[in-house]
Amino acid sequence: MTKVTLAKGLNMGLRKAMEADDKVLLMGEDVGTLGGVFRITDGLQKDFGEDRVIDSPLAESGIVGTAVGMAMRGYRPVVEIQFDGFVYPAYDQIVCQVAKLHFRSQGRIKMPMVIRIPFGGGIGAVEHHSESPEAQFAHTPGLKVVTCSNPVDGYWMIQQAIAHDDPVIFLEPKRQYHAEKAELDESATPVPLFSSQLVRHGSDATLLAYGPTVKTAMKAAEAAAGEGKSLEVIDLRTLSPLDMGPVFDSVRRTGRAVVVHEAHVNLGLGAELSARITEECFYSLEAPVLRVGGFDTPYPASRLEEDWLPDLDRVLDAVDRSLEF
C-alpha cells in the first residue's frame, strides 16, 4: 500500500496498462520528454521508448485523427489533450469519426481509444484552461464518458478505460491532480468502470456529483451534518452511459436531489439527470431536482473563478431550497 496523488495514480495506471499490452500507445503534445504539462506521463517515454510515447506536432485534430488510424491498425492509442479548452480543434474527428466508426462499419472496426482531458477550473489559469466539456461528449452516441474524482479511481479507471473496446473520453479533474493523497491497494478488485458509487449515506437529500465536485459535495454533506441534515452523496463516475440505478434508489429514499457540476447549468449533465429522475421517480420526489453549476456565461477571468464555480455554500443553499420545497 502506498499513498498516491491523483497525478501519481494516473501515471501508475498508464504504466500498468502499457506493461499489460504493448499495443497501448500514448500520444499528445509534450507527453514525451516533458512527461506532459501536468507530468501525468512522467517517465513513460524513457521506459517505453519514442514509438510508444509519442510527442506529436501541435495539432489536436491531427493527434486524434492519426490515433484513429492507429486504432484501425490494431493499436490502442491513449491521447492526451493538454487542456479541456483545446479539445475543440479535434471535435470533428471525435464526433464524426471516433464516435461513429464502429457504427459506420457495422461493428467491424473497433475504436479502442482513450482521450484523456484534464478538465475543470480552480487553478488560477488564463482563458480556455478551465472548461468542462463533458455534456457535449455525453450527447454524442458512440462515445463513452467517465471521470475520476480521487487517486484510487484514477489508477483503476484509466486502466479499465484503456482495456475497454469503445472510445472513452476520460476526464481528469486537474485541480485534484496534486491536491491530496490516498491509500492505493494495487491488489484490490476495482469497481467496474461504468458504475456510479454511493460515497456517503444520508436520508434527507441526495447530492449527485462527479470529478472535481465530489469533494465539494462531500464537504457540503459534512457541513450539513453539523446542522442536522443528512445528505447522501453519489459519485457518478460514468457520465455516458449513466448508471442511474444507484441514483434512482437513493432519490426514492430521500425524495430530493441536487446535482453539482462545474459545467454550465444550461444543458449540462444536471438537465439530463433531472429529466431522468423525474421520469422514473415522479411520485417519490418531494421537490424538483435542483442544479448547481457554472453559470451560463463563459468561464470568467480567474480572479472570479471561485465565485463562478459551485462551492460548498451554493450547494447548501440549493439543499435548503430543496428541503423547503
Added chain:
Amino acid sequence: MTKVTLAKGLNMGLRKAMEADDKVLLMGEDVGTLGGVFRITDGLQKDFGEDRVIDSPLAESGIVGTAVGMAMRGYRPVVEIQFDGFVYPAYDQIVCQVAKLHFRSQGRIKMPMVIRIPFGGGIGAVEHHSESPEAQFAHTPGLKVVTCSNPVDGYWMIQQAIAHDDPVIFLEPKRQYHAEKAELDESATPVPLFSSQLVRHGSDATLLAYGPTVKTAMKAAEAAAGEGKSLEVIDLRTLSPLDMGPVFDSVRRTGRAVVVHEAHVNLGLGAELSARITEECFYSLEAPVLRVGGFDTPYPASRLEEDWLPDLDRVLDAVDRSLEF
C-alpha cells in the same frame, strides 16, 4: 402577398438584409455561382457581386475564422455551413472565438455573425447530412440559437438574426425547404426573434417542438383531436435563450408536457426543458415531462431514418403515456 417556400422565404430575407445594410456579407462553400446546394443564396452573387457573396475555399474553420475577422472589421457576415454534419471542423472557432469574443473583450468587440445551418433528417441522404447539433450550441454561452419552422418565420427570422448584434446559430429545417408554401405578407410586423409561439391551443397536454418537428407536432395534435384529446402546441423558435414564459403558462394549464426533437434524447433540448419545467411548475405537473427524439445512436442509414426520427405515432404514444400517468 405571395406564396413562398421556406427556401424562397430565406432567400428573400437574405436579399432584404443585404439591401438594408451593405455590411452584410454571405460566405460559404458554393454560395456564389451555384447559389448554394439548396439554392438558398440563389441569384444573390449575381446581384450583389463577388465581394458580398463569397465562395470560400473548402474549409469550415477557415470560413468561420475569417468571418470573425470580417466582423471585427465591422462587417456582418452570414456564413452558410453546407450541411449540419460539416459544422464540426468549425466548432473550435465557434465555441472558443465567436461565442467568447464579446465577453473576452469586455463588450468592446461585437460579433454580429449568423451561422446558417441546414439541419435535421428525412431527406434520404448519406451520413453526416441529417444531424441535429443544436444542444451543443445551446450549451455554449455567448451563442444564440434559433430555428424557423415555416416560410414566414424563415423570411423574418433571418433578417432579425442578421440585424442582431450577437452571434446567432440559425438552424434551417432542410426537409422543409421545398415542402410547402405559405402566404408571406412582407408588410406585416414580425414576431420578435427570441420568442416562442403558441401555434395551437389545447387543454390536455402541451407539445413542445421546433424546426422540423413543429409539423409533426401539429399533425399529432390534429390526430389526437380526432380521438378527443386536446393538445396545445408551442413552436419554441428560440433555443438559446429559451423563452420559457409561454411554456410555463401552458404547462400550468395542461399539467403535462411532451418535447419533440430530432436530436438525440440524451442531453438534448428536451432534458433542459424537462428540468426547467419541473423546477418551475412542480406542483402543476400531473406527469413527468416526456421526451420524444432521435435515439441515442448515430443517425442511421437513410432506409431507417423514418424509424429513427420521431413521428406522429411516437408523439401520440408519448402523449398517451403522459395522460395515463
Added chain:
Amino acid sequence: MTPHDSGFGPDLVEVFGPKHEDGGPELIQLLTPEGERVHHPEFDMDFSAEQLRGFYRDMALVRRVDVEATALQRHGELGIWAQLLGQEAAQIGAGRAIRPNDYVFPTYREHGVAWCRGVDPLHLISLFRGVDHGGWNPKDHNFNLYTIVIGAQTLHAVGYAMGMQRDGVVGTGDPERDACVLAHFGDGASSQGDVNESFIFAASYNAPVVFFCQNNQWAISEPIERQSRIPLYQRALGFGFPGVRVDGNDVLATYAVTQAALQRARDGQGPTFIEAYTYRMGAHTTTDDPTRYRLSTDVESWKLKDPIARLEVYLKRNGYAGDDFFADIAAEADAIGHTLREGTKAMPDPKPLDIFDRVYSEITPELAAQRDGFTAYLESFEGAVH
C-alpha cells in the same frame, strides 16, 4: 526599393510557371490523349499487352458500374450517387499499383479503386441506396470505408501508416513484408485543415503514405483556383516532401508514378504527394447541376482527353487487342449492369433494431432499455394499420 521590387524574389509566375490548361510542362505523361505512347525520363515503364488490356478492362467495367449506378439513382433506387466519370484512369492506375498488404483510404468517389480492391460494387450501391454506410469489411480488402467528411481520412491514413512503422513492415527490404498506405482526396479537400495536418504528421514521422489527390478541377461548383493559385502538387514541397503532377487521364503514367511513390513509402523513404490532373466529366453527384457553374465547352475539350478512348486507340493501333476483346468486355459490362440492377432491387432493407447493437462493442444498459422500449412500441402496432 519599389513595391514591385520588394526583395521577396522573382514574381510568382516566374517561380511556379504560368497556368496551363493542359496541366503544364510538369505533367507526367506516357500516353497522349491521341493514344500516342510517349516517354518520360524518370517514370518510363514497359507494359505487357496483358497489363494494358487489364487496364482497359478495369476502366471500361468501372465506367459501366458508374453509368449503371447513375441510372439506378435516376430510377429512384438510390438516394444519390457520386459519379467517377472521367476519373477512371486516375483510379485504376492508382488502384492497380497497390499491393495486397497496402492499405487504402478512399473518399466517397473511389469506385475504381474499390474495384481494384475486390469490393463488390453492390457494397458501394448499398451505401448510396441508404441501406448501410458501406457494406464491405475494410479488413477483408485493406480498403477503408468511404469517408464523407472532407479530408478526415487523410489523418487516418497517416496514423495507419505510423502503425505499420511500429509493426516493422516498412523499409525491411523484404517486398513480401513491406507495406504502405494510399490516401485519396480531392482538390477541394486540399484546403481542409485536416489534410494539411496530415502532411505535417506524415513529414514529421516520415510515414509510409502516398497522398493521391485527384484534381478533377472542381469542388462541387468551385474551380481549383479558389483552393490554390499554384499547381497543387507544389503544396507538398512546403511540407518537405516531393510532389508530382501526373496526367490522371493517362492510366499508364498514373500507374507508373503511383507505383514508384508507393515503393518509396514501403522502402521507408516517407511520404509523396501525387496530383492526378483529371476532370470530373459528370455532375458532382446526381443531385448537382453543373450547367449552373461551368461551360459546356470545357467539358467538350476534356472529352477529347477521355482516359478510356486513348487506351483503346493505343491497343487497337498496336494490335494489342482485337474486336473479340472489346466485344467480350462489352458483354462483361452488360452482365455487370444486369447484376447491379437485379442486386439493387433485391437488396434487403436493414432492420430497425440493428442500429442499437452497433453503437458500442456491447450494448449499454441504457441503450438496451431504449431498444426494448422501441421494440414494445413497434409490437403495439402488430395488426394495426399504421
Added chain:
Amino acid sequence: MTPHDSGFGPDLVEVFGPKHEDGGPELIQLLTPEGERVHHPEFDMDFSAEQLRGFYRDMALVRRVDVEATALQRHGELGIWAQLLGQEAAQIGAGRAIRPNDYVFPTYREHGVAWCRGVDPLHLISLFRGVDHGGWNPKDHNFNLYTIVIGAQTLHAVGYAMGMQRDGVVGTGDPERDACVLAHFGDGASSQGDVNESFIFAASYNAPVVFFCQNNQWAISEPIERQSRIPLYQRALGFGFPGVRVDGNDVLATYAVTQAALQRARDGQGPTFIEAYTYRMGAHTTTDDPTRYRLSTDVESWKLKDPIARLEVYLKRNGYAGDDFFADIAAEADAIGHTLREGTKAMPDPKPLDIFDRVYSEITPELAAQRDGFTAYLESFEGAVH
C-alpha cells in the same frame, strides 16, 4: 529504377539545404551577433541614430516589463506569465514596422508588439493576473486581444484583411489610406489546421496580410523539428506566396523585412510569410521547467546572439549613444518596474456580477434571472462569516 532513384527529383537535403544551427545561408541579417553591420542585396536600409536608439530603448524597456512581470508571478501576484525574453528584436522590429492604420493579431507572447502599439503593460498584466482576458480596447490600438487557442487568430487576421479589401484601403497607392494586417504565431502553431487554412484563404483572396512566425525553436518542450523538417519559411511557397527567413534577433533586419512585406500587402500584392528565426531564452511560461527537455549549452550558445547586446555594441562602437543614454534608459526601466509593481498591487479585482453583463450585447432574460438569483444569494451572506 532503384528505390533511391525514384524519379521524385533530388534528395530533399539537396533541395532544401542541410539544417543549419544558425539559420542557414537564407537568413537575412543586417547586424551580426557581434554587433557588426552587414549588408544585404535586397533588404538593406539606412537607419538614423535616433531610430537605432529607439529600437534599443524599446527592447530594453520591454525586457524590463518582462522581467518585472516574471518577478511579480514569482511573488504570487500573477497566475502565470509568458516570457518574451530573447524575442525582443523580433517583436520590436515587427512592431515598429507597422503603421497606425494597420491591424495586428498577436498570440499571448507579443508584449513587445503591444508596447509598440501603445498598450499599457498593466493591461497585459491584468490578463495574466486573472483580472480580465486583456484590459485594452483593441480598437484603440489596432491591436487585437491576445489569443490563447493556438493559431486561431491567423484566420481572424485574414478575415480582417479581407474586410480591408472591401473597405477600399488596399492598393490605392495612397500611403495615408492603404493598410494591412500583421498576424503573429509561433513555430508550434504552424502545425495547426487553422494556420494552414489561413494561408489558403490569404492566397485565394490575395489578402493584405503578413504572417509573422517567431520560430523560437520550441513549442513548450517540442523542438521545431517535430513540426517541420524543412525551414519553416518554405511552407509559404507551397501555398503560392513568398516566404523569407530573417534573423529574429536582429532588430534591423526584422524591421527592414517586415516593413517591405507590409508594404507589399498594402500595395495589394498579397500575403508574405516571415519566419523570424529566434530563440526562447526563458521558460515557455513561468510554470514550465525547460531543464527537463533542453540542454543548457543550447541556451548558452543563444545568449551569444542576444538581440539587445548586439545593438548596444553597435550603438557604442559607432558613437550613436553614450553613457547618458544608457543611464537614462536604465532609469526609465526602473521607473517602469516601479509602476508595474505598484500598479499590479493596486489593481482592483473584477466584480462578480459584471460577468453576466458581458456575455451578450444585452443581457438575456434568462441570464438576468441567473444574475438576480446570484445577487440575492450573495446578499444572504451580508454580515455572515462566509
